[in-house]
Amino acid sequence: MLVFINFIAFLTVMGYAVYLFTNLVYSRILFIKLGKKSNLKEDTWKRVQEVLINVFGQRKLFKDKKSGLMHLVLFYTFFIIQVGLIELIIKGFIKGFEFPLGDEHKYFSLLQEWATFLMLLAVVYGFYRRYGEKVKRLQLKRDGKAAFVYIALGILTSSILLTLGFEKIMLEHEPNLAYAPFSGAIALLFSSIGSTAGTVLFYIFWWVHMITVFSFMVFVPQSKQAHELFAMFNIFFKKSGPVGKLRKIDFEDEEVEEYGVGKIESFTQRQLIDFYACAECGRCTNMCPASVTGKTLSPMQLIVKMRDHLTEKGAAITSRSPWMPSPIIGSSALSPGAAAQETASTLEMPNLIGDVITEEELWACTTCRNCEDQCPVGNEHVDKIIDLRRYLVMTEGSMPHEATRYFQNIERQSNPWGINRKERIKWREECDDLVVPTVNEVEEFDYLFWVGSMGSFDKRSQKIVQSFVKIMNAAGIRFAVLGNEERNSGDTARRMGNEFLFQQLCQENIVNFQALGVKKIVTIDPHAYNTFKHEYSEFGLEAEVYHHTELIWKWIQEGRIRPKKEVKESIAYHDSCYLGRYNNIFDIPRKILTSIPGVKILEIERNKEDAMCCGAGGGMMWIEETQGKRINVERVEQALQLSPTMIGSNCPYCLTMMSDGTKAKEVEEQVKTMDIAEIVEKSLFH
Amino acid sequence: MKILVLLKQTFDTEEKISLQNGKINEQGVEFIINPYDEYAVEEAMKLKEELGAEVTILTVGPSRTESALRTALAMGADKALMIEYNGSEADEYVISNLIAAAIRNQGFDLILGGYMAVDSGAGQIAIRVAEILGIPQIAAITKLSIVGRNATAERDVEGDLETIEVELPFLATAQQGLNEPRYPSLPGIMKAKKKPIEKVLADELEISNEERSVRTEILDQYLPPKKQAGQILTGEMDHQVSELVQLLRTKAKVI
Numbered sequence A: 001m002l003v004f005i006n007f008i009a010f011l012t013v014m015g016y017a018v019y020l021f022t023n024l025v026y027s028r029i030l031f032i033k034l035g036k037k038s039n040l041k042e043d044t045w046k047r048v049q050e051v052l053i054n055v056f057g058q059r060k061l062f063k064d065k066k067s068g069l070m071h072l073v074l075f076y077t078f079f080i081i082q083v084g085l086i087e088l089i090i091k092g093f094i095k096g097f098e099f100p101l102g103d104e105h106k107y108f109s110l111l112q113e114w115a116t117f118l119m120l121l122a123v124v125y126g127f128y129r130r131y132g133e134k135v136k137r138l139q140l141k142r143d144g145k146a147a148f149v150y151i152a153l154g155i156l157t158s159s160i161l162l163t164l165g166f167e168k169i170m171l172e173h174e175p176n177l178a179y180a181p182f183s184g185a186i187a188l189l190f191s192s193i194g195s196t197a198g199t200v201l202f203y204i205f206w207w208v209h210m211i212t213v214f215s216f217m218v219f220v221p222q223s224k225q226a227h228e229l230f231a232m233f234n235i236f237f238k239k240s241g242p243v244g245k246l247r248k249i250d251f252e253d254e255e256v257e258e259y260g261v262g263k264i265e266s267f268t269q270r271q272l273i274d275f276y277a278c279a280e281c282g283r284c285t286n287m288c289p290a291s292v293t294g295k296t297l298s299p300m301q302l303i304v305k306m307r308d309h310l311t312e313k314g315a316a317i318t319s320r321s322p323w324m325p326s327p328i329i330g331s332s333a334l335s336p337g338a339a340a341q342e343t344a345s346t347l348e349m350p351n352l353i354g355d356v357i358t359e360e361e362l363w364a365c366t367t368c369r370n371c372e373d374q375c376p377v378g379n380e381h382v383d384k385i386i387d388l389r390r391y392l393v394m395t396e397g398s399m400p401h402e403a404t405r406y407f408q409n410i411e412r413q414s415n416p417w418g419i420n421r422k423e424r425i426k427w428r429e430e431c432d433d434l435v436v437p438t439v440n441e442v443e444e445f446d447y448l449f450w451v452g453s454m455g456s457f458d459k460r461s462q463k464i465v466q467s468f469v470k471i472m473n474a475a476g477i478r479f480a481v482l483g484n485e486e487r488n489s490g491d492t493a494r495r496m497g498n499e500f501l502f503q504q505l506c507q508e509n510i511v512n513f514q515a516l517g518v519k520k521i522v523t524i525d526p527h528a529y530n531t532f533k534h535e536y537s538e539f540g541l542e543a544e545v546y547h548h549t550e551l552i553w554k555w556i557q558e559g560r561i562r563p564k565k566e567v568k569e570s571i572a573y574h575d576s577c578y579l580g581r582y583n584n585i586f587d588i589p590r591k592i593l594t595s596i597p598g599v600k601i602l603e604i605e606r607n608k609e610d611a612m613c614c615g616a617g618g619g620m621m622w623i624e625e626t627q628g629k630r631i632n633v634e635r636v637e638q639a640l641q642l643s644p645t646m647i648g649s650n651c652p653y654c655l656t657m658m659s660d661g662t663k664a665k666e667v668e669e670q671v672k673t674m675d676i677a678e679i680v681e682k683s684l685f686h
Numbered sequence B: 001m002k003i004l005v006l007l008k009q010t011f012d013t014e015e016k017i018s019l020q021n022g023k024i025n026e027q028g029v030e031f032i033i034n035p036y037d038e039y040a041v042e043e044a045m046k047l048k049e050e051l052g053a054e055v056t057i058l059t060v061g062p063s064r065t066e067s068a069l070r071t072a073l074a075m076g077a078d079k080a081l082m083i084e085y086n087g088s089e090a091d092e093y094v095i096s097n098l099i100a101a102a103i104r105n106q107g108f109d110l111i112l113g114g115y116m117a118v119d120s121g122a123g124q125i126a127i128r129v130a131e132i133l134g135i136p137q138i139a140a141i142t143k144l145s146i147v148g149r150n151a152t153a154e155r156d157v158e159g160d161l162e163t164i165e166v167e168l169p170f171l172a173t174a175q176q177g178l179n180e181p182r183y184p185s186l187p188g189i190m191k192a193k194k195k196p197i198e199k200v201l202a203d204e205l206e207i208s209n210e211e212r213s214v215r216t217e218i219l220d221q222y223l224p225p226k227k228q229a230g231q232i233l234t235g236e237m238d239h240q241v242s243e244l245v246q247l248l249r250t251k252a253k254v255i
Helices: A002-033 A044-056 A065-091 A102-132 A144-170 A181-189 A191-222 A224-236 A269-277 A283-287 A299-318 A326-330 A336-342 A370-374 A382-396 A401-413 A421-430 A452-457 A459-475 A491-495 A499-516 A526-539 A548-557 A587-595 A617-622 A631-640 A652-664 A676-685 B035-051 B063-075 B092-103 B125-133 B186-194 B237-250
Strands: A447-450 A479-481 A520-523 A544-547 A569-573 A599-603 A646-649 A672-675 B002-007 B009-011 B031-033 B054-061 B079-084 B110-114 B137-147 B150-157 B160-167 B170-174 B197-201
Touching (some): A002 A224, A002 A269, A002 A299, A044 A224, A065 A102, A065 A191, A102 A144, A102 A181, A144 A191, A144 A224, A224 A269, A299 A382, A382 A499, A401 A499, A401 A617, A421 A459, A452 A459, A459 A548, A459 A652, A459 A672, A459 A676, A491 A499, A491 A526, A499 A526, A520 A548, A526 A544, A548 A587, A631 A652, A646 A676, A652 A672, A672 A676, B002 B035, B002 B125, B009 B063, B031 B063, B035 B054, B035 B110, B035 B137, B063 B079, B063 B197, B092 B125, B125 B137
Parallel strands (some): A447 A479, A447 A520, A646 A672, B002 B054, B002 B110, B054 B079, B079 B197, B110 B170, B137 B170
Antiparallel strands (some): B009 B031
């Protein structure tokens, strides 16, 4: 009879929990479906690989080794415990039930015991990381929900061991310390209480466990733990192709009234999964150059705020409650969105841009992709920020004044300063001794050298161009420049949200390239490099694209140039975002530097994938940085810790930022700033 | 409220001027809205957003000026009036007469313009229009607020600030600092394509022959002489001073 009552009680609790869980998950799926349909390329195998590496391999998590190990333990023990759960449930109705594995059951028992114990250890360690060690990124959002996870998982795991321990007393089994070490120890400790008390305690802890399991199940979709459900799908559905490549807008479509994203449901469904996949681990914000230097933008908060907004708005649109059971979760301080949700139908929704996310946040992003590179669940922050910028720029015409001026200067003179476009080639006057033909001055050329706006007009960047020309002359390369026919690449305009201007420039440039029969393009600008290489192809460009460092290394290997002269410098090498994180070119610049006699490379603490942005990307070069510390100063300080004699870089924007940074620190006399091309040139000729 | 903005299309400020047969060559030149007129357009847009208004843009010039009107319409103006005039011999006197004739009795409450055009730099037309129409004018304003029929404007007077109160209708010209002109949105550009531009030939406007005759004449146009490289004097201070005095006398001929 008691067993029957127990069974009915269990079914009731489980049924209710499963009902709530499916309801909550289904609501969130409906919210995601409010988004626009995403065009997914059918590369299923590649997607499966991504899942294997990042979900089952937990690769990104190990960027923080301690937390990575903790999470790996939680992840794998979770599956073992699920299997154990089935046996544990049946034990509640069939006294002493075991999976029918015969003598082999002891191995299952061993596995389950250790999995449970390790999970408990991982939970305690996780608690310590957050509340004892106070790891900075885990303090970004401190709420009841985070604490609840540790408490629930702590009870969940210890109640398994206690249930199994008291079961042994109930059944008067001799504890086997070899194969059931933890529950065995509990059974030994309490062996004196007798079988009746053991039975009572068995059922008490059995129920404690079951209630914790089901409470946690209901809790998961309503908290950051939703990542347990959504992260895998997020990684599977992730945008394929080159990282950071932006979505093309079709301007031919005259039906469109909104360019970019002005309301949450204008994101694609794939983008919306990101929000529920977020585990609030703070790794993104921890690395964000804007956050680090005290600006309002925090990639994690960006995602979290948009997630809460989606939940709130989705609930209003679909008339579904996202918080259940509402008397507990809905009214408690656990759910900040709950109160707003109740009034959602009567009150107007906050605006996505302005109320949920401020313009100040949107114009602080350097598009460096450090956040995306860190994210264990594969979230893409940058394309969302750019979608929001697109709305501001193209639909609203609202942006910082510097951005307006930038666009006008590009439109009129095709360079950021608005300098007369007929002066683009003027830099050549400085190099009488060099061979720099324009495309009209030669019959044939192998490489089109894209000088870029920085290289053409900026005094300091012109020096990089001169050095690279000298190198090409020495290597006997047949190249030509476009001269005054060269336009802006449009990359910065695109990153600033002006897709319309980008496409105009892109199409003009491609027509130009095609008319000249350009097959290979080389540039000193990683931003132009990235957009030519990965983004122009969508508009019809078919050409090989090189960054100057790639070719310099090639020519050194081919023996076309031999850096022989000693360059006695200790060089702190700064990776640019668009060559590094965007194009995975980390080794080539280092190999070049290593090949120069006398050069000692110093690695800044944040290097390669983790290298911090100089502060110029995403159009921030042209927008006054008023909030917090200057990013370039922070980056230069990181380099100065190594006491270098020089800071080396591979991008004209980075070089400007580094050199301004050394000036701000008043060390420009002691610490030179140079591009790799200039350093190589020193080794060839001086 | 009815607002009129006077607008001139000029060379982009970065264009290099070249002469052909004694006249300014317009070949391959990038044209923009005169930057000061752009402030005037923006101010009209702000007043429209704040108080509600119908904004008309007016220009005098050849057919190429239509693109400047489209830009102003894309910024949010409602309609445009273009006085087609191809003769380059018109001076400020004639043009202001043409404008006054075109807008007289149309009931504009406020007329805005730039305080000068970056090409000719004369700064006369808007002021002349106000004089002809007999309405008050405030030149080079940096702030404007309107409550009912009363307006308060601040104007830049050589580094000082003057606050002026005036009643509608009046004319004001915009100085830098009045606002930051907006960037036209894409929907704005699309809508501008469908907004009306009324075109009138200058000859069709009813003004007397006297009002049609220029009061000034351009005798010659030439480019400024190329900047010579500077000369750095060296040697003893006494020697440098005497050399400087001698050069000022013989070479520069200023003393």
